Amino acid sequence: MGEVVLKLKGVCKEFPGVKALDGVDLEVREGEVMALLGENGAGKSTLMKCLTGVYQRDAGSIQFKGKEINYTNARQAQDDGISIIHQELNLIPKMKVYENIFLGRELKNKMGKIDIKQMYNKTAEMLKSMNVDLKPDQKICELSVAQQQMVEIAKALLLDTKVIVMDEPTDALTDSEVVSLFKIINDLRDRKKAVVYISHRLEEIFEICDRATILRDGAFIGEKKVSELTYDELISMMVGRKLENQFPYEAMKPGKTVLSVKNLSNDYVHDISFDVKAGEVLGVAGLVGAGRTELAKTLYGVFHYDKGTVELDGQQIHPKNPSDAIRNGIYYMTEDRKGDGLVLIMNVKENISLSSSDKITSSGHINEKKDREYAEDYVKKMRIKTPSVFQKTRNLSGGNQQKVILAKAMMSDPKVLILDEPTRGIDVGAKKEIYLLINELRRQGKAVIMISSEMPEILGMSDRIMILHEGQKKGELSREEATQEKIMDKILS
Numbered sequence: 391m392g393e394v395v396l397k398l399k400g401v402c403k404e405f406p407g408v409k410a411l412d413g414v415d416l417e418v419r420e421g422e423v424m425a426l427l428g429e430n431g432a433g434k435s436t437l438m439k440c441l442t443g444v445y446q447r448d449a450g451s452i453q454f455k456g457k458e459i460n461y462t463n464a465r466q467a468q469d470d471g472i473s474i475i476h477q478e479l480n481l482i483p484k485m486k487v488y489e490n491i492f493l494g495r496e497l498k499n500k501m502g503k504i505d506i507k508q509m510y511n512k513t514a515e516m517l518k519s520m521n522v523d524l525k526p527d528q529k530i531c532e533l534s535v536a537q538q539q540m541v542e543i544a545k546a547l548l549l550d551t552k553v554i555v556m557d558e559p560t561d562a563l564t565d566s567e568v569v570s571l572f573k574i575i576n577d578l579r580d581r582k583k584a585v586v587y588i589s590h591r592l593e594e595i596f597e598i599c600d601r602a603t604i605l606r607d608g609a610f611i612g613e614k615k616v617s618e619l620t621y622d623e624l625i626s627m628m629v630g631r632k633l634e635n636q637f638p639y640e641a642m643k644p645g646k647t648v649l650s651v652k653n654l655s656n657d658y659v660h661d662i663s664f665d666v667k668a669g670e671v672l673g674v675a676g677l678v679g680a681g682r683t684e685l686a687k688t689l690y691g692v693f694h695y696d697k698g699t700v701e702l703d704g705q706q707i708h709p710k711n712p713s714d715a716i717r718n719g720i721y722y723m724t725e726d727r728k729g730d731g732l733v734l735i736m737n738v739k740e741n742i743s744l745s746s747s748d749k750i751t752s753s754g755h756i757n758e759k760k761d762r763e764y765a766e767d768y769v770k771k772m773r774i775k776t777p778s779v780f781q782k783t784r785n786l787s788g789g790n791q792q793k794v795i796l797a798k799a800m801m802s803d804p805k806v807l808i809l810d811e812p813t814r815g816i817d818v819g820a821k822k823e824i825y826l827l828i829n830e831l832r833r834q835g836k837a838v839i840m841i842s843s844e845m846p847e848i849l850g851m852s853d854r855i856m857i858l859h860e861g862q863k864k865g866e867l868s869r870e871e872a873t874q875e876k877i878m879d880k881i882l883s
């Protein structure tokens with residue numbers, strides 16, 4: 391085993407009303423991938439922010455290469471050899487790959503002039519050594535998220551980084567991109583780098599990580615070799631209890647047809663027809679680029695359509711914009727939580743009731759008591775981790791922000807609820823809570839459309855599955871007949 395490069399001991403961090411970290415230890419060796427695991431709000435991101443100087447720790451020690459460190463910003467940490475690759479990548483879209491890599495650290499020639507050729511060549515060499523097929527002068531905005539991640543990793547390697555922290559790196563990647571990322575991570579291990587890997591996809595932990603450190607409610611729970619852990623043990627350490635029946639699907643008899651879409655076509659989807667009944671979950675499966683989100687946004691009035699019809703409860707509708715769709719009874723829960731899901735500077739209560747002002751308004755005035763009660767009820771039901779409903783949503787952990795978006799969707803009480811990647815970034819325990827809420831929605835007679843890239847989730851929670859590929863419908867499968875193979879066969883047919 392390699393030398394210990396990074397050693398965090400007893401790290402504590404408190405925010406008003408929240409003890410985010412309470413004596414956390416983490417030890418990472420060179421040439422290993424250490425998983426950092428825990429439920430939403432367990433403190434993983436806060437720990438990494440304390441490490442890289444974004445936050446100052448209240449107590450505890452952090453040693454890097456044997457020396458106590460106290461960075462005051464992420465740049466210092468990066469210069470010293472600790473890089474963090476965030477979910478929201480930090481590259482400048484209009485600039486080229488090599489310009490981003492050397493931004494603020496431009497190489498100069500003997501005359502003191504910026505040496506473009508040298509920066510270009512070094513970038514090309516590094517990308518080649520990583521087997522990444524990219525040109526140094528491509529613009530970042532032309533690259534996929536996966537390619538941008540590769541640029542971030544190339545940058546870290548060119549800076550001779552020792553520790554690379556990856557925060558949910560596979561969240562926005564396709565399956566084949568995940569395979570390439572894992573190849574690169576194995577390569578980082580061979581290069582004797584230390585990797586800290588944060589993910590809620592537990593199968594990845596077993597595939598790519600050597601050891602795992604588990605946090606719960608800001609406390610250090612334990613550290614184990616992955617080869618000595620079972621899936622169930624890992625979950626119990628994270629959640630603090632056994633978690634049985636991950637997909638609590640209940641068979642229910644669907645009611646009458648609520649939504650009926652016929653021959654819908656626009657720039658994104660072609661000739662799509664389907665129905666959803668009351669109390670039914672229609673899963674929508676497909677690869678990235680299948681047109682799933684575009685179909686949802688068309689029904690939600692974000693994209694217009696010129697051909698086809700949409701009927702709700704037997705009445706033809708034509709949503710012109712999202713408010714029109716909501717008025718008609720269609721609600722779309724976005725996959726993009728930071729983009730259009732939440733107003734981050736508003737508090738939890740304000741976000742939850744944002745699309746449902748009618749429920750909390752009487753004679754033109756907001757009923758503050760009612761508003762608060764609704765929000766508190768959702769916070770309790772969905773176990774949203776927040777000191778109160780008055781906390782700004784930007785201070786919530788990623789997974790808890792996602793729960794607020796779902797609460798907002800539920801409060802708007804639609805007839806048709808479209809959930810786009812409802813459990814992305816959500817921990818195993820909270821995933822199950824969301825599935826239980828989906829059951830609740832079915833019992834209330836809602837028609838649910840669930841778009842998901844997680845095949846087990848689609849298979850585990852849908853009554854029927856519609857398969858899309860490149861904007862076209864490739865077929866439907868009932869719950870009984872659907873398997874992963876059959877879905878893939880239809881996609882590729």
Ligand SMILES: Nc1ncnc2c1ncn2[C@@H]1O[C@H](COP(=O)(O)OP(=O)(O)OP(=O)(O)O)[C@@H](O)[C@H]1O
Nearest residue numbers: 405410430431432433434435436785786787788789
């Ligand atoms: N700036 C802040 N102000 C107040 N509270 C905060 C702040 N940052 C984080 N917290 C709180 O600290 C706790 C830990 O959050 P953190 O983001 O570290 O969790 P996480 O384990 O990364 O979760 P996730 O898996 O959902 O990303 C949460 O309760 C969160 O709401």
